[in-house]
Amino acid sequence: MFFVACLLNLCKIIAKINRYGVFVSEKKIALASDHGGFELKAILAEHLRAMGFSVADLGTNSGESVDYPDYAAKIGEWISGNPTDMGILICGSGIGISIAANRNSQIRAALCHDGLSASLSRQHNNANVLCLGARLIGVDSAKDCVNKFLNTEFEGGRHTARVEKLSDFIKKE
Numbered sequence: 001m002f003f004v005a006c007l008l009n010l011c012k013i014i015a016k017i018n019r020y021g022v023f024v025s026e027k028k029i030a031l032a033s034d035h036g037g038f039e040l041k042a043i044l045a046e047h048l049r050a051m052g053f054s055v056a057d058l059g060t061n062s063g064e065s066v067d068y069p070d071y072a073a074k075i076g077e078w079i080s081g082n083p084t085d086m087g088i089l090i091c092g093s094g095i096g097i098s099i100a101a102n103r104n105s106q107i108r109a110a111l112c113h114d115g116l117s118a119s120l121s122r123q124h125n126n127a128n129v130l131c132l133g134a135r136l137i138g139v140d141s142a143k144d145c146v147n148k149f150l151n152t153e154f155e156g157g158r159h160t161a162r163v164e165k166l167s168d169f170i171k172k173e
């Protein structure tokens, strides 16, 4: 009996090591950006850690030019493997990276500019990825977006069928 219990616990631990080899003990916030967003990403990663969140930084980590679809794809892969996690994506305007992120059927990415849009993206759209434009948004507004995004629940109700239609739409393609 003891042996079986140990084996079960071991299986649970192995199940929490995701495809990136990261030990996932709780809900993580995955972050990624292109070169236009890496400085804001570092600030937000620190902000998240200070609030007690566990952070997975998927790059990029320098100002060397990279392509935003590649970093949107990394978040898509992460959320597909860890569906209860949430993501934050940053590029210069937030536009390119949000378009790219929404190509993945598991992602509901919302480009937000203030706390209200971030709250609504959760309440009405059950967004699981917050997109920000580092060249357009100030640090304080970006932090406000993050706080509202992570502390607001999906309202469900009349919004449920609408959000489900987003997945149907992709399936029909």
Ligand code: RB5
Residues within 6 Å of the ligand: 034, 036, 037, 068, 091, 092, 093, 094, 095, 096, 097
């Ligand atoms: C990169 O210069 C820039 O085009 C990108 O960060 C983003 O704004 C695209 O939508």
